[in-house]
Amino acid sequence: MRISGRREYYGDGMSGFRHVALFRWVEGTTVSQQEEVAARLSRLPGRIPQIRSYSLGTNAGVTPGGYDFAVVADFADRADYLVYRDHPDHRAVLDEVIKPLIGERAAIQYDL
């Protein structure tokens, strides 16, 4: 479901399928480790053509209590999301870089 405000940011009104994952890193996680997560993830759109749009973000520090890091990935449909989810390059980033740093993780997938 997508509701537009005064401006239609997405422009084309396309449907799709969205994956959102939020992470809170374990205490002691370094800036260097966080940069490695972002760097490794940022290579995935070049390797997994099913990714339509890929947005990574670090908490801007505006509202207290938030998670540390976000991934918002859009796909044409759930089949393309599943290709991403199970892709060996994605699993490698998860296993090698992300999982050891996870304090908490919250995720959802929904139809756009």
Add this chain to the structure above:
Amino acid sequence: MRISGRREYYGDGMSGFRHVALFRWVEGTTVSQQEEVAARLSRLPGRIPQIRSYSLGTNAGVTPGGYDFAVVADFADRADYLVYRDHPDHRAVLDEVIKPLIGERAAIQYDL
């Protein structure tokens, strides 16, 4: 940070500021209550012109362990996000409809 895949979904490459909130509802939350949350939130873009794009989603049931409901709201900048965060119409939905149903909540704000 936004990384494009083979297609640039966002089209205009605009910068901005994103708020993401994921919710896991308390046990016993009814479909009717969830529909009320979505209905009340979906009126906010018409009342808060600072909302650039507003996306609401219910877990598609593809990957186990996910949260129940997502809000992804995009703004021109953090000042516009703060207008939304503190807007009385938004606070009313939170206080009257959402807060009594929250089992878990995960949120982040980040620069696009």
